[in-house]
Amino acid sequence: MSENGKAGSATAGAMGTTAPNVPLLEVSDLKTYYQVRRGLTERLARRPKLWVHAVDGVSFRLARGEMMALVGESGCGKTTTAQTILGMVKPMGGSIRLNGTDLVKLGERQLRPLRRTLQMIYQDPYEALDPRFRVRESVEEPMLVHGIGDSRAQREKLAVEALERAGLAPARVFLDRFPHELSGGQRQRVAIAAALVLGPDLLLADEPVSMLDVSVRAGVLSLLDALRRSGDMGILMITHDLSTAARFADRIAVMYLGRIVEQGPARDVVRNPQHPYTKALLSVVPKRDPRERAAPQILTGETPNPIEVPAGCRFHPRCPVAVERCRLEDPQLRLPAGATTPAHQAACLLV
Amino acid sequence: MVEDAPAGGGDGQLLDQAGYARGSDGTRAKGDDKLSFDLAVRTESPFNIQAARLVAEMTKQIGVEFKVQVMSVDKLTEITTQKKHGKMAPDFDTFIWGWGGDPYDPSLLLNLLTTKAIGGSSDSFYSNPDYDRLYDQQAAEFDTAKRKQLVQQMIALSQRDLPYLVLTVDPILQAYRTDRLSNVQQLCPAPNGDGICEQVTGAPFTTISPPVAAAAAGGPGAGRHMSLLEVSGLHVWFEPPHAAEVHAVQGVSFALDAGERFGLVGESGCGKTTTVLALMGLLPPNASAAGEVLINGQNILAGGEDSVQAYRWKDVAMVFQGAMNALNPVKKVGWQIAEPMAFHGVAQGAAARKRAGELLEMVGIPAAAGERYPHEFSGGMRQRAAIAMALACEPKILLADEPTTALDVMVQAQILELLMRLSRDLGLALVLVTHDLPVVAQVCERAAVMYAGEIVEAGPTETLYHAPRHPYTRLLFAATPDLYGQDAVISIPGAPPHLDSEVAGCPFRPRCDVPLERCAEEHPELRLIEAAHYAACHRNDLVVAP
16 A cells, blocks of 8 residues: 555655664654743733743654554643644754654745644544545545645545555445544544545554544554554554553653653563652553552642743652652653663653 | 254154163163153252252153252253263263243243143244243143153153253244253342242243342342342433434343442443433433332332432432533632532531531542632542532432543542542442443442443452453453553444334344354343342353363
8 A cells, every 4th residue: 555655755755765774753852832821911010931841851762663652641741742743833942853854943835745744643533523524525635735646536546545444444335424424433543544645654643542432442543553563654642541552552651741751662661660650650550350459559639830840850749759869850861770671761860 | 942853753753762762871761651850950049949849849740750959050060061972970860951031931831831832833932921821721731641741852852962951932042952051040039039839820921120130230139138229120211302212221220238339331322321310310301211219218210300309419419421520610619519508408608618628628629729719620629529519418329420531540540549438438339430441440349331221241340350241341341451461452343222223132242242143033131140240141041061
């Protein structure tokens, strides 16, 4: 399928040939802040500008054929990271290299041809699809936007291929249906097909299954798994569900308050967590087996306000093992002593 | 099994085969006038033992002697296996008596004593609910010799190549012809305590569900023991203006005691929320409910919707789905908690405000926060406030509908811990409605799995995970990723049926990975599998010999 999906040879040309050692996506020291709105009186009173530190120095790499999960509580900056990569939000600093090209430095016009290589799948397929569009139109629209397919017939052929790749077979049955005639799982597959039709290199999936019924989640996740295993694309999955991340991702990055506090191969992060936050998070994930009722290590309170990030280690106010040093020193990601693989990193002074 | 009688044979021929087909073993003399057989019955089943003894007694009059042997399931299985492999102990002459149909079904005796079933048109039995009259008629028609012949036929069937015999009127039970042992149903004691005689002569076919159902999920002895909450045979149907009636809840029964935590799980649209809304009497105007909801023995549905109002919030309270978004944004949280207290006359004015503060403290929010507005609360705090509000009138039963669905894992853990603590400290009976199996596994002692408006399996959560007896339960667990799970996560194909028309057979059959032939036609009833474990699957009538 890669012939049609990757009508993207033009894209590759635009970016120059990709060296084999350049990762698909390389994010380094990404910073995205939102300014807090000030009222007129506050501006007249010259109150200082306040910033929400949504993403505050995030770095990671993603290879083609890899699935990485970005996990964390709401407000930790997972979604902002994805939005920044997509170019929906301008970062304050850092770089986003896609196939070696820094997207941050590109202007809107230069970015446009690259956008098709970056596709997003949203949480709610009920909202992501236009209720008045037939499946055919939903899937063909991105092709019209990006000028793919010379004729209607060709676009339909590509749409059918994308739908079948997304697991909606036979696709012709679905082409003329409206979203309300589809089940939640089928809608999400249509949304995935609309992304696939552009032959993306990178798929960003923001909570792709959390709105779906339990019984169909596995199917959609397996589809994403198969897509990245085909080697055509890398997938960055954003989720708060550690069980899903553990089962489907190659690597997990745990975010807390705008930073990645731990990352590594999924197996190592889940079975050999190093950062106290990861440990706490894992301990509260409900297990399927009622006999595995481990004492959950429940952190009190919620993620602190990202406007005033705590000094030192940003996790120290909630950390069960924090020491005096944690108030002063901001830990960086490094190989923890307890790690069993060099790919494992944690940002904690005590590991 | 009935139609499987060797075709084209008259009774005589059959008898010959019977006849004494076992001659090869040399265990039974040919042409013996007095027939004697061992009848093996499962130990744990007082009802079956009783029934077997009755059969023995009745057949004795017609010259067929059954020796009732009570034995454990293990022993029974062992015998069947041995028999299957031809390693039967020579001196042991047993046939296993299976009970395929419904437990109160007197058809087994009819089978033994009438030709109807043997003759093939056993359907007529099923279609005729008037069993006792039928029984009388049939029994009167046959003389002793005829009955004896019948029993011989039955035994002949059992001894052809089959290692066992299933006696039942149910034609669909032909499925049993294979190398499977039918499961002898374990039964709750009949509610009148009189046992089988009364059942055979008196019980109409349709009365089977209430006693069994009331005991469903209620644990052993339910039916006599009065639980705090007893739901039995709850039906809810919607009458949309221009469409067919939708039967959203179809005969749901469960019971729970103070301090118990009970989970109601299933996919969306399976009737979980409708069930709990019916308990609250908060169904929409186009919905009707029937059945019994007993709180401390009082039927709150007795007078329809209106009678529920006296119990709502005071006895049974609910935390609604998305409750944290249902707080009034322009009223202070404390005021919103105090309001229902004033409405129900629990407390007024300053006393109500003080109590609201206490409730907030109880759910882990400082009392002073009652002076704040909902938008100043985080999601977790709003959910706690919603729980505090539900507890305002000191209910005994708390229904929580997806209380943690929109929350983060850490906040979810906090809320679940709160619910567990409240249930423990206040003796609250908690009904947790969720699609999230792991949440139920961690919080609840018992759970019921709902599908298409019915409970398809109920029991201790441990049993449901480790030894599910309904394919839906097993598949739901398999579709749920586990943090440390190694097994493949598989989705369940298809979708639940629409409930606007009657579903023939088992509603789960189109999605089932192990359907039987009979599942297409025969609706499985919820039956007791073992202590406090119920399932509605025809597979449970089969125990595959090891």
